[in-house]
Amino acid sequence: MAILEVDGIKKDFGPTTVLKGISFSLEEGQALAIIGSSGSGKTTLLRCLNFLETPDSGTIRVKDELLFDAADPTTQKEREIRRKRLHFGMVFQSFNLFPQYTALENVTLALKLSARERPDYKTRRRELLTEIDGQGMALLEMMGLKERAEHYPHQLSGGQQQRVAIARALALRPDVLCFDEPTSALDPELTGEVLRVIRGLAEKKTTMVIVTHEMAFARDVADQVIFMDGGVIVEQGPAREVIEHPTQERTRQFLSRYAEQP
């Protein structure tokens, strides 16, 4: 059963149409890579899923629940959106860690704030917070960052910051974890550690949508690949097939530019 169904998403920024009707679905436990050149609309699509942009038309469903329908304003209430967002996790290109919090505090902030809304928060406060810290530590350990829990973002390398950001996104147990070019802001020698972590998540059957420029990574780790160009999906299919044997001319052109690189 498809966990995520996106249908007919369109988005204009003023006179430019960035998304011209995007439809796809994703099975639970699968990783989807979205590839394409800059300006093809990949990031905007991801931002639509996370309610950071409001599509002009189209629908988004997760686990058969209609989260967004451009034609139905009742699906776009601020309060509802806050809850619906939690179906998705987001890892940004520029990490966006909160600089005033330690690695562990970054991971636990949202959990601790939502724990306040629990009816038993007052009586079990200490217990709950200890429990959340434990969850945060477990996530950091999974990212290989147990020793860095008390470090502030500026004391961490880019690769470490991005791994903290992944732990932060996982903390809320999203149904779909989104990555927006997670290694594009990193030095080549640091991309490996982040890609390894994402590969590990794929092996654990985490449902993911990954916008990336790392073709070899997309081929090896993703189950499905979507190639976007000019706001439309040009080609989609099993990752290895699309990347090694593209059927569309535009996909071939795009991929050949990567093949030329050393």
Added chain:
Amino acid sequence: MSFQTVTMMLLEGFRYNCELFAVTLILALPLGLVVSFGTMSPFKPLSWLVRFYVYIMRSTPLMLQLAIVFYMPGILLGPGHSLSRMGAAAVAFVLNYAAYFSEIFRGGIQGVPAGQREAGQVLGLTKTQIFFRITLLQVIKRIVPPMGNEIITLVKDTSLANFIMVAEIIKIAKDFGNKAMIWPLFYAGVFFLVFNGIVTLLLNLAEKKLSYFRV
């Protein structure tokens, strides 16, 4: 006249400077924050109006603003409607400094990258939580240095109140000139040095407190 008498008289005058400083700081900081929200308002007429106010306040001499606040009510509404000298000084200072502070707040708020707010949004935080848990401390860290500059200037600017005959320290010190005494004027400078010395120490302390993270 003895050194001690002069000191006591100057101290008496300096009390007005301290009062004006305290009132301006306490009222102009929150007003400045409100004004900064006004200039950033998506409702254009409000934004233009508030920007115009900031433009007027920053583009004309504070001395002139003091005179207008003190004399205008009497001229327009007739005698008996004027504010007290200190009251007029306080109004002019608060209006003037709120304009300057608002620009510092605006710079501080707009300086926080959009990604910080978005990271909070995707974690399901409310707008209030994002402002208080994420943005605010980053804004404070960014504005401490420029705010420090303004606050130190404010300490010295309080002496401008002598333009509308507030008996502040520079007015008292200048009046010693009538008795052919010039040194009290120079001596008055020491009061400002000491006061701003303390302000500088506090600002350094605030900067140090916030140095555990980087923005």
